[in-house]
Amino acid sequence: MITSIQGLLTEATPLRAVVELNGFGYEVNIPVTTAEKLPSPGAQVKLHTLVIYREDAQTLYGFATPAERDFFRLMIETVSGVGPKLALTIMSRMSLPVLESSIRDGDVAGLSKCPGIGKKTAERLVIELRAKVGASASAA
Incomplete structure (x- = not known):
């Protein structure tokens, strides 16, 4: 597994x-929140990565921090109906602290503002991740 990549952007x-x-x-797919933290092209960069293997492709996803990568993995492995594309969209619209807070607080309306997230998907995010988000927050 490729857990990080460091090189010339x-x-x-x-x-x-x-x-x-x-x-x-x-080529690394990244959320907007990671893109905003990147240096200018020509500089060295390190991204924390996750490779998703599908029948027709191997896709590399990258994040600014290991915590962001781990949360991305948690969403796609835990929440029914949330795949890599939707998880990347969610993480592009909300920073990790805001996303975790929204899940912990049961903010279905706030989560539903993300494109591709309806009320049912937002409810699944809260139901399936609340205990895991609460556990990671109390361990920190």
């Missing part, structure tokens, strides 16, 4: 970065 958009390492350019 050659391209950056709000949802994608290309990191060059040993002559290879790795």
Whole structure:
């Protein structure tokens, strides 16, 4: 498993970065919240990553912190109906502290403001993640 990548940032958009390492350019899907923290192209960058293997593709997702990566993994592995694309959209709209707070507080209306998140998906996020978010907050 690739848990991080460090190299030269050659391209950056709000949802994608290309990191060059040993002559290879790795395309990494990133949330907007990570893109906002990236240095300018030409600088060194480190992203904490998760590789998703599908039948037709291997996709690399990157985050500014290990906590963001771990929360992304938690969403896609725990919440029915939330795949990588939707999880990336959610994390692009809300910082991790705000997202965790919304889940802990049961803020279905706030979560529903994310594109692609209806009331039922927001409720599933709260129901399926509240205990896990509460446990990680109390352990911190």
